[in-house]
Amino acid sequence: MKPIMDQARVRAAMLARIREARDQGAAGAVEVPRDYHRTGSLTPAEVVDLLIDRLVDYKADVLTAQPDSLSATVLQALSPSTSVVVADGLPAGLTEALAAAGLQVTVDGDEHALTAVQLDRIDAVVTTAALAIADNGVIVLDAGPGQGRRIISLVPDLHVVVLRRSQVLQTVPEAVARLVHDGGETRPTTWIAGPSATSDIELNRVEGVHGPRTLRVVIVDDEGDQAQGDQGEQQADQRQLGHAGDAGDLAAEHGTGRGPGVEGDAGPG
Amino acid sequence: MSTFLGMPSPLRGEQSFPKASVKELANGQLRRNLQKATSTIRAKRAAVVAEVPDWEELRDAGAAIKADVMARLPELLEQFEAAVTARGGVVHWASDAAEANAIVTELVRATGSDEVIKVKSMATQEIGLNEHLEAEGIAPIETDLAELIVQLGHDKPSHILVPAIHRNRTEILDIFRREMPDVPADLTDEPRRLAMAARAHLRRKFLSVPVAVSGANFGIAETGTLTVVESEGNGRMCLTLPQTLITVMGIEKLLPSYADLEVFLQLLPRSSTGERMNPYTSLWTGVTPGDGPQEFHVVLLDNGRTNALADQVGRAALHCIRCSACLNVCPVYERTGGHAYGSVYPGPIGAVLTPQLTGMQGHDDPSASLPYASTLCGACYDVCPVKIDIPALLVELRARAVETDAAERRLPTGWAAAMKAAAWVMANDRRFAVAEKASRVGRVVARDGSFHRLPPPLNAWTGSRDLPAPPAQSFREWWAEREAGREGEREGGGDTG
Numbered sequence: 001m002k003p004i005m006d007q008a009r010v011r012a013a014m015l016a017r018i019r020e021a022r023d024q025g026a027a028g029a030v031e032v033p034r035d036y037h038r039t040g041s042l043t044p045a046e047v048v049d050l051l052i053d054r055l056v057d058y059k060a061d062v063l064t065a066q067p068d069s070l071s072a073t074v075l076q077a078l079s080p081s082t083s084v085v086v087a088d089g090l091p092a093g094l095t096e097a098l099a100a101a102g103l104q105v106t107v108d109g110d111e112h113a114l115t116a117v118q119l120d121r122i123d124a125v126v127t128t129a130a131l132a133i134a135d136n137g138v139i140v141l142d143a144g145p146g147q148g149r150r151i152i153s154l155v156p157d158l159h160v161v162v163l164r165r166s167q168v169l170q171t172v173p174e175a176v177a178r179l180v181h182d183g184g185e186t187r188p189t190t191w192i193a194g195p196s197a198t199s200d201i202e203l204n205r206v207e208g209v210h211g212p213r214t215l216r217v218v219i220v221d222d223e224g225d226q227a228q229g230d231q232g233e234q235q236a237d238q239r240q241l242g243h244a245g246d247a248g249d250l251a252a253e254h255g256t257g258r259g260p261g262v263e264g265d266a267g268p269g
Numbered sequence: 270m271s272t273f274l275g276m277p278s279p280l281r282g283e284q285s286f287p288k289a290s291v292k293e294l295a296n297g298q299l300r301r302n303l304q305k306a307t308s309t310i311r312a313k314r315a316a317v318v319a320e321v322p323d324w325e326e327l328r329d330a331g332a333a334i335k336a337d338v339m340a341r342l343p344e345l346l347e348q349f350e351a352a353v354t355a356r357g358g359v360v361h362w363a364s365d366a367a368e369a370n371a372i373v374t375e376l377v378r379a380t381g382s383d384e385v386i387k388v389k390s391m392a393t394q395e396i397g398l399n400e401h402l403e404a405e406g407i408a409p410i411e412t413d414l415a416e417l418i419v420q421l422g423h424d425k426p427s428h429i430l431v432p433a434i435h436r437n438r439t440e441i442l443d444i445f446r447r448e449m450p451d452v453p454a455d456l457t458d459e460p461r462r463l464a465m466a467a468r469a470h471l472r473r474k475f476l477s478v479p480v481a482v483s484g485a486n487f488g489i490a491e492t493g494t495l496t497v498v499e500s501e502g503n504g505r506m507c508l509t510l511p512q513t514l515i516t517v518m519g520i521e522k523l524l525p526s527y528a529d530l531e532v533f534l535q536l537l538p539r540s541s542t543g544e545r546m547n548p549y550t551s552l553w554t555g556v557t558p559g560d561g562p563q564e565f566h567v568v569l570l571d572n573g574r575t576n577a578l579a580d581q582v583g584r585a586a587l588h589c590i591r592c593s594a595c596l597n598v599c600p601v602y603e604r605t606g607g608h609a610y611g612s613v614y615p616g617p618i619g620a621v622l623t624p625q626l627t628g629m630q631g632h633d634d635p636s637a638s639l640p641y642a643s644t645l646c647g648a649c650y651d652v653c654p655v656k657i658d659i660p661a662l663l664v665e666l667r668a669r670a671v672e673t674d675a676a677e678r679r680l681p682t683g684w685a686a687a688m689k690a691a692a693w694v695m696a697n698d699r700r701f702a703v704a705e706k707a708s709r710v711g712r713v714v715a716r717d718g719s720f721h722r723l724p725p726p727l728n729a730w731t732g733s734r735d736l737p738a739p740p741a742q743s744f745r746e747w748w749a750e751r752e753a754g755r756e757g758e759r760e761g762g763g764d765t766g
Contacts, residue, residue, distance in 0.1 A: 150561055206460050
């Protein structure tokens with residue numbers, strides 16, 4: 001569609017006025033001091049621990065997995081959903097494993113693009129991510145493999161994100177550099193820091209408004225890197241699922257039946 | 270005193286700040302709500318800023334990037350336009366509110382919808398878009414919880430970030446019960462329950478309305494990428510679900526490169542909501558086939574911004590990223606609230622931005638009263654993520670308001686005459702000493718050590734404050750006496766030592 005009004009005239013007049021106004025002050029490029037920290041100083045294991053700390057603070061649930069226990073962990077994270085939407089490109093075998101476990105799995109893609117109304121009837125979504133940032137607890141989705149269209153990670157009420165340990169960076173500048181390096185600047189990108197929330201009523205934070213009310217992050221060791229996760233760490237992280245109890249009560253209160261039930265979760269609820 | 274004859278607008282109230290604030294200050298509930306909210310958010314901000322070791326370096330970078338944007342604004346706007354167009358978006362230019370409103374209305378009409386879902390946006394508030402759309406038979410639906418509270422309450426926003434900060438939970442429950450057609454019968458004032466009522470109320474709109482209007486936190490000149498920072502997911506809904514998306518963005522919102530986000534996405538959330546990061550940040554560039562709106566328009570808005578840009582000092586106000594940290598630390602804002610400023614931009618930044626956007630048209634213009642809505646304590650400068658020296662800008666604008674005033678009046682005002690006389694007296698040590706002695710005559714008529722009411726024209730001063738009576742001995746006299754005594758002591762000391 002064409003621009004409306006006499007846009008050529010308005011545009012020319014506006015630019016001339018802006019140019020004139022600008023020239024009354026300093027013109028020419030300004031030197032930008034960039035003395036802020038670009039890279040972090042933590043070890044890879046510490047970076048992942050920091051991310052987990054941030055995510056838990058945002059009331060997201062965190063589970064850790066080995067490559068061979070990934071499907072089982074994702075299934076646990078999906079509980080008690082009965083339907084799930086995914087995009088192409090999830091870790092090999094995961095989609096099949098979800099279907100084999102009895103979940104109703106829908107694959108959203110170019111040939112079969114679900115509408116918002118259809119997605120509204122699906123309990124959960126499982127995606128991968130482009131990367132994560134430990135400093136501020138962010139998970140970045142940029143429509144890469146396994147992430148799908150933005151709509152699928154928005155409308156369902158439970159979002160399960162599968163993240164490889166090697167995808168966790170420490171600082172925001174590291175993350176932006178990685179996105180630029182991968183040519184992601186113009187891809188539709190969403191930075192996610194916990195489940196949706198509002199602080200609009202007396203500045204009390206309430207988790208879960210329009211976006212997914214529950215966010216669960218499964219951090220999986222990279223292939224061939226089995227030594228990283230040990231049993232003790234897994235148990236520690238599963239304790240954090242205790243937060244799910246709050247969300248479960250909330251869902252029950254509103255009769256959606258969609259929230260995570262306490263039985264399916266490892267935590268005390 | 271005459272009243273301002275210009276048209277009130279979303280940027281200009283009907284009353285001067287001192288008059289409007291008298292009314293707001295009388296509202297005890299408002300002051301309690303504000304005190305609680307601002308002290309909460311101040312503490313949150315302080316905690317998350319303290320944990321960033323390179324915060325000052327980030328502020329320096331943020332300030333310089335914004336100065337760079339202003340210095341290259343025409344070129345960056347053209348670069349941005351080319352990038353958006355190359356990615357399938359359409360760029361519109363609007364000199365003022367009327368043009369922007371006309372463009373948005375026509376774009377909404379073209380979709381055939383008589384409803385539009387809206388992401389919270391200062392730019393669309395500034396141009397009065399909702400009122401314009403309503404007059405044109407299009408229903409704007411605010412989807413941010415606080416904006417929804419303001420809209421359903423037929424109210425005005427009072428804070429940049431939390432527009433309903435002046436409302437407490439009980440008031441919000443009352444508004445929902447009164448105005449929300451599908452309100453749950455057993456709704457309580459628990460924030461969680463209220464938020465869930467809003468979720469249910471808006472869900473159907475998200476799934477059905479084909480057109481959305483948003484603002485933008487940042488526009489990247491290099492790539493044409495737009496950014497919206499939000500918490501609830503209402504932004505993602507509006508930016509993702511509809512067929513058509515219209516973004517209204519002030520021309521000053523540009524950043525030169527995508528990499529600049531690494532600075533601003535650290536500065537903004539910690540300064541505004543006092544969180545390490547807000548839950549959702551959406552970045553999109555033009556149209557992505559099969560993903561999100563397939564028709565995308567961006568309206569570039571001037572609406573007075575070039576007034577500020579033309580001012581070498583004032584242009585710093587355009588660096589503002591609308592975080593609202595300055596509101597939350599301001600002792601004046603905390604007491605009067607946002608409505609007293611009469612502008613959609615309240616608080617310290619509003620007091621420097623508003624008069625520049627509207628211009629100050631003489632003594633009776635409410636905008637001309639805003640630079641005085643400050644104690645110049647400087648807390649706003651300390652918290653500003655892009656280091657806008659708001660107190661310095663306020664002083665500059667005060668000077669300008671006085672100059673405009675003086676130019677308008679042939680005879681000097683009583684105030685100007687008094688200041689001139691005082692300057693003459695104080696410039697000379699002897700004259701000042703004489704004046705001090707003379708002032709002591711006033712002690713005869715003072716009561717409880719103060720003048721409560723002086724005769725005209727001095728009542729201009731005592732009309733709003735008490736004037737302490739002159740002391741029996743002035744500081745200078747006391748000092749001279751003390752020093753003389755010490756001299757004696759020192760001499761005496763010399764004898765015994």
